[in-house]
Amino acid sequence: MARHLITSALPYINGVKHLGNLIGSQLPADLFARYMRARGHEVLFLCATDEHGTPAEIAAAKAGQSVQDYCAEMHEVQSKLADGFRLSFDHYGRSSSPQNHKLTQHFAGVLAERGLITEVEENMMYSPVDGRYLPDRYIEGTCPNCGYHDARGDQCDDCGKLLDPVDLIDPRSTISGSTELEMRATKHLFLRQSAMKDKLDAWIDSKSDWPVLTTSIAKKWLHDGDGLQDRGITRDLDWGVAVQKGDDAWPGMEGKVFYVWFDAPIEYIACSQEWVEAGKGNDWERWWRTDKGADDVTYTQFMGKDNVPFHTLSFPSTILGSEEPWKLVDYIKSFNYLNYDGGQFSTSRGRGVFMNQALDILPADYWRWWLLSHAPESSDSEFTWENFQGSVNKDLADVLGNFASRVTKFCRSKFSEAVPEGGVQGERETQLIADLTAGLKEYEGHMEAIEVRKAAAALRALWVLGNEYLQEVAPWSTFKTDPEQAAMQIRLALNMIRLYAIISAPFIPDASADLLKSMRSEDDTWPTDIAAALATMPEGHAFDVPDVTFRKITDAEREEWQEQFAGQS
């Protein structure tokens, strides 16, 4: 038995996430966590909402709420949706937790002691009306280059020229619309990532088994141009972790907070403290401190490609730079983007399917199966309703669902609602067991390597073996001449339903649980000996004929949904 620490990138707090966000980290992380648990390993699977920063403040203001109330409410919303998709986090934390505040301040203090933090004076645009400094993207004005009226502080959308907020003519705050803006000098802290460059470089180079997507992004940031740059880790905001050196004040940094990218990954650790605090566990250090038992932990992170630089460089800078015995990530699984029907998902235009909407129209398993079996691993991939309908109907309804249906209904009509007696296995059954054994081994190999699409394909191939077998031995024919032989065949097939329920659970947990319940089996032990697993339900064991496990998506529904989620252009 091994110990696996698994984290998913933290979804940002402002609003419901879409299916692309879901398949980009949380869902594959859940697949891996469920598989590892099923194999008997000890797993700690953590995720949290990323709550600090300007976008949260603005979203709260728009909603007419305090940022604290807004975040608390949105955390509840996201947490319920996570439950809806059966994401099996051991704890779903919050980056705004007291634990994270304290730990973030701790790391900042230690990094400062190690000489890895510098203070830099900058000029920034201040808005007295808003009572705050404005980041570039919250300033608009007339482009000095082309005269475009709604140029942003960092770039003009019209002529494409890069701008500095000071250059804008008649700059205004996009928050209040105020034009009374002024430049003020303000001090900020920078993390000296450049000092960590060689260490990080060597570390990345040692990870030859990581996905190319992960290492190529990391190397690009390390070597491009002047190499890895220092990063500002503070902001002039109210909402966030107050800048302190551990428990002590940081002279000159009063009223400032740490920038989100600095505190968000630290929440991975703080989340485990929240997990203990919530009474779900009793020792977080044995997962995170290599001097306190975490040296035998395998730590795997899941994330979308946009998060790779933070996880390969920034967060490791914090960990390595502290020179404290924190557990460093062992494997980073990153994903490309999921597009929606020929374009991108768009929150502002209501384009694409969002997590809440998805659950409104179909159960979680339907989405889990499609998303995981089409995970954007090697390149961006695309959601289309035709493809979704095809996969659900064929894979889930026809291949797996119908298998359970045909076997149980045949048994009920020819024998009874109990595992029938008699008959002896022959060569064909030996072959089936050999095929299932080989197929299961392949499936397990892909799951352990986190090859999500390949694992899905291997699982589906296992389902097909059942249909193949039935078609070939044709118990409906055998029954006419040799009922005992037919009984043996059906007994095997009934046990296969149970087998499928167990091995499919990481992908489709609800349907798996339903099938297991129909088989009236409590034992969901992962099969290591197929022959033995297929004898688990003995002769005479009663079962129930399951309801339709997966229904089909009709053409009418597909067209309706296609229309409904197209968004405004």
Add this chain to the structure above:
RNA sequence: GGCGCGGUAGCUCAGUUGGUUAGAGCGAACGACUCAUAAUCGUUAGGUCGGGAGUUCAAGUCUCCCCCACGCCA
């Protein structure tokens, strides 16, 4: 403009360190079967592996140039 990931059968994708007739699933066609959610199983369908040049006894698989899509950055 720079960089990154891609461009393989109608569709979605596999293709280890270069090596015999380039694979899978879906869709399509045909056949078998009739237990089942009009489900299943089998067979077939022949894509100059984006284009060009090169290295090699041998390239989808390495090098160079170009084209296309997407993304990131400046």
